[in-house]
Amino acid sequence: MKGVILDCLKNMVTEKFGADKWQTIATKSGAKQADRILASVDFDDKLAVSLIDSTCQTLNLTFEQVAYLFGEQWMNFYVSKIYAGYVSNVKSSKELFLKLDSIHSMVTKNMENSRPPKFTYEWINEKTLVMNYISKRNLIDLFVGLAKSVGKYYKETILVKKLSSTKVQINFY
Numbered sequence: 009m010k011g012v013i014l015d016c017l018k019n020m021v022t023e024k025f026g027a028d029k030w031q032t033i034a035t036k037s038g039a040k041q042a043d044r045i046l047a048s049v050d051f052d053d054k055l056a057v058s059l060i061d062s063t064c065q066t067l068n069l070t071f072e073q074v075a076y077l078f079g080e081q082w083m084n085f086y087v088s089k090i091y092a093g094y095v096s097n098v099k100s101s102k103e104l105f106l107k108l109d110s111i112h113s114m115v116t117k118n119m120e121n122s123r124p125p126k127f128t129y130e131w132i133n134e135k136t137l138v139m140n141y142i143s144k145r146n147l148i149d150l151f152v153g154l155a156k157s158v159g160k161y162y163k164e165t166i167l168v169k170k171l172s173s174t175k176v177q178i179n180f181y
């Protein structure tokens with residue numbers, strides 16, 4: 009997983025819970041203290057998952073709650089700053105969801121060793137979208153938490169419901 013994801017997790021924990029908590033989490037996960045998180049460097053997926061799991065344990069939060077907090081940090085400080093160009097014409101959560109597949113393939117096109125998640129779409133009716141999440145990492149709960157934070161970012165009420173380990177239903181109002 010790209011360092012930018014770990015960097016975002018680290019900043020979320022540090023800003024919301026304190027640097028000492030991050031130190032505990034990093035130590036628990038076996039991340040070496042000397043490890044510097046560079047955005048474009050690829051880290052072992054196992055380390056990424058272990059850092060998220062240790063964050064849940066240390067902060068006594070569920071995986072989805074951590075994913076939601078991660079999503080807030082991701083939308084506010086990474087997407088709207090580093091990746092602003094990809095979302096400049098996106099005005100709603102629905103528009104962002106519909107662009108997610110192309111955004112992930114564009115952003116990672118020139119990143120060595122990237123394996124971005126893929127998304128396909130099925131409209132059930134005009135207000136109900138089912139997204140298929142395709143990734144060998146099987147991080148559907150990360151997707152669910154992140155998707156909920158997208159609704160918050162655009163100040164919209166959306167309902168995000170996991171249907172299976174590959175399908176999420178999103179209701180727009």
Ligand code: HEM
Nearest residue numbers: 009010087091115122123124125143145147150151154155
């Ligand atoms: C402009 C917005 C976004 C950008 C630029 C972006 C970019 C990225 C990048 C670079 C990765 C790492 C890929 C790798 O290491 O191979 C990633 C992973 C991921 N992204 Fe995004 N992302 C964006 C928004 C979102 C949103 C809104 C969601 C969900 C609603 C999402 C879901 C995920 C998930 C679940 C992963 C983990 C990797 C996996 O499951 O295989 N992303 N994203």
